[in-house]
Amino acid sequence: MKLVAKRPKALAEKPMHYCPGCTHGITHRLIAEVIDEMDIQEKTIGIAPVGCAVFAYDYFNIDMQQAAHGRAPAVATGIKRVLPENFVFTYQGDGDLASIGTAEIVHAAMRGEKFTVVFINNAIYGMTGGQMAPTTMVGQKTATSPYGREAAHAGYPMRVVEMLATLPGAAYLARVGLFNNREIKKAKKALRRSFEIQEKGLGFSLVEFLSTCPTNWGMAPLDALKWVEEEMVPYYPLGVIRDIEEEGGPKK
Amino acid sequence: MTEKILMKGNEAIAEAGIRVGCRYFFGYPITPQNELPAYMSRRLPEVQGTFLQAESEVAAINMVYGAAGAGGRVMTSSSSPGISLKQEGISYLAGSELPCVIVNITRGGPGLGGIQPAQSDYFQATRGGGHGDYYTPVLAPQSVQEAVDLTMDAFDIADKYRNPVLVLGDGMIGQMMEPVEFKKEITPDQLPEKKWATNGAAGRKPNIINSLRLQPEKLEELNLKLQEKYMAMKKAEVRYETDNIEDAEYILVAFGTTARIVKSAADMAREVGMKVGIIRPITLFPFPEDVIAKASEKARFILTVEMSLGQMVEDVRLSAKGRCPVYFQGRTGGVVPKPGEILDNLKRLAGGGK
Numbered sequence A: 001m002k003l004v005a006k007r008p009k010a011l012a013e014k015p016m017h018y019c020p021g022c023t024h025g026i027t028h029r030l031i032a033e034v035i036d037e038m039d040i041q042e043k044t045i046g047i048a049p050v051g052c053a054v055f056a057y058d059y060f061n062i063d064m065q066q067a068a069h070g071r072a073p074a075v076a077t078g079i080k081r082v083l084p085e086n087f088v089f090t091y092q093g094d095g096d097l098a099s100i101g102t103a104e105i106v107h108a109a110m111r112g113e114k115f116t117v118v119f120i121n122n123a124i125y126g127m128t129g130g131q132m133a134p135t136t137m138v139g140q141k142t143a144t145s146p147y148g149r150e151a152a153h154a155g156y157p158m159r160v161v162e163m164l165a166t167l168p169g170a171a172y173l174a175r176v177g178l179f180n181n182r183e184i185k186k187a188k189k190a191l192r193r194s195f196e197i198q199e200k201g202l203g204f205s206l207v208e209f210l211s212t213c214p215t216n217w218g219m220a221p222l223d224a225l226k227w228v229e230e231e232m233v234p235y236y237p238l239g240v241i242r243d244i245e246e247e248g249g250p251k252k
Numbered sequence B: 001m002t003e004k005i006l007m008k009g010n011e012a013i014a015e016a017g018i019r020v021g022c023r024y025f026f027g028y029p030i031t032p033q034n035e036l037p038a039y040m041s042r043r044l045p046e047v048q049g050t051f052l053q054a055e056s057e058v059a060a061i062n063m064v065y066g067a068a069g070a071g072g073r074v075m076t077s078s079s080s081p082g083i084s085l086k087q088e089g090i091s092y093l094a095g096s097e098l099p100c101v102i103v104n105i106t107r108g109g110p111g112l113g114g115i116q117p118a119q120s121d122y123f124q125a126t127r128g129g130g131h132g133d134y135y136t137p138v139l140a141p142q143s144v145q146e147a148v149d150l151t152m153d154a155f156d157i158a159d160k161y162r163n164p165v166l167v168l169g170d171g172m173i174g175q176m177m178e179p180v181e182f183k184k185e186i187t188p189d190q191l192p193e194k195k196w197a198t199n200g201a202a203g204r205k206p207n208i209i210n211s212l213r214l215q216p217e218k219l220e221e222l223n224l225k226l227q228e229k230y231m232a233m234k235k236a237e238v239r240y241e242t243d244n245i246e247d248a249e250y251i252l253v254a255f256g257t258t259a260r261i262v263k264s265a266a267d268m269a270r271e272v273g274m275k276v277g278i279i280r281p282i283t284l285f286p287f288p289e290d291v292i293a294k295a296s297e298k299a300r301f302i303l304t305v306e307m308s309l310g311q312m313v314e315d316v317r318l319s320a321k322g323r324c325p326v327y328f329q330g331r332t333g334g335v336v337p338k339p340g341e342i343l344d345n346l347k348r349l350a351g352g353g354k
């Protein structure tokens, strides 16, 4: 008999608390698979955010730190500067990274900090009950944009990878989706690449995962996946936006 | 043999950290502590350490959090407005039980305030400062030499209790030049291993650095554990200095720079026949309650002098428990009280307050 699926070693044997159809769980699994494949479980330190993924510190069989809301890139900087030979990654939602933590993420990228950021863009604040995020789509109804996000009032959604791409310190930037198996495979490839960039010490790496929040979007899980593909992807294009190695090494 | 060198307070504090194995410093510019990070940026690379100028005090204290959690001996410094920004991080450090040293070279407030010396961050420093039920030991030097000695001790106290420790100087301590000697020379490899650190779970179970406890009972448990540490600090870490209190009828209480001024005032008072003694708290948390309580039994009154409009005086009153009057005298906003002012006030109060 051939074993087709098993729990990655780096994923703890704990039931996750995520809602049905939420893609946080898939992303956790992908991270654990990459850690297993690169055989870096004993060398990796992860940082859990404030947000639905706060319990990530319980879901991985690796050393973990829990960070204040938005501060994970600063915490990661502190860890990586003490342990330059180890792998460090942050796991952050869009409220965490693109709102309260914008200074920290921008400056970590500017300095070319050699850690990896797993950025969960689900276009909403999940944990606090579905408030508008900087990434919320124009027209999208949330607890704090009950008439739909209006650009004239709240601006246009923030494209994080494109924004960070202006910084030479960002060595690898990619946006991926998790709305079908083909995209999940691509997502894993990008994640693996971001860890390799870190291993090579080339600079800052970030993968943005277009994710779902069926609970706060008020959608069934499958509809939520469809919404990512149809509504989010056109505004947030998928693909590798920066790979410093393929572009011939660090810019001056 | 150690030799004495003439150094500015801010630079001496930085060197003290390096001499006890601190190899990581994260900071953000603010007057009057700028010489401290600048010194670190020059010296740390010489000892294979890391200096990093953060994008803000918020980021700096969270870098301290990460570095401390990774097992590094780490330090940051700032001045009042910057320390306010660090409070969230300090609360997380206390809740996650991470050791580090935080230097506050205090200036006048509130708001942007000024850049001259002040002691008006006493409440913030001694009451935890951020959200939640926590405290940090607070060490308050009155000279550059003492700033060096206390900074060195601060790292050990931080490690002993796994808690952030504050060194509270004022602009005067930071800017003043005095001869100092460094009595210790410790390198990072001589420091005890931190088994709880998140430095890669090789051959052991994963370590987690965390202050979240969603279950009320679990959060209460964490708080009770923290309280035990604070009780232990109250037993073991209280420091103070007394001067001429045995026969004193009048007791002056002051810390830091103000204690030096009060000393001149006390000398002048003794010359005119007033029996004046001094109690100088060196740790502001834990506060030297017992010595003040004892003194309050015999003293005609206690006069607390501060560069604020009255903060430590509350702790003095709590310690004296009404056994004698506790008066307050202070200047604020960067104005430094003069010995003559204090003497005049002493005479006035001794004469019945007229």
Ligand SMILES: Cc1ncc(C[n+]2csc(CCOP(=O)(O)OP(=O)(O)O)c2C)c(N)n1
Pocket: A050, A051, A052, A053, A069, A092, A093, A094, A095, A096, A097, A120, A122, A124, A125, A126, A127, A128, A133
């Ligand atoms: C300083 C601070 N402000 C606000 C909060 C409340 N809070 C908790 S989670 C959260 C937002 C989380 O949203 P996001 O980062 O998008 O992650 P998600 O829950 O969607 O995964 C907020 C605002 C907090 N914990 N700390």
Ligand code: SF4
Pocket: A017, A018, A019, A021, A022, A023, A024, A052, A122, A126, A127, A212, A213, A214, A215, A216
């Ligand atoms: S609230 Fe949204 S983001 Fe949070 S677990 Fe549920 S579906 Fe996922």
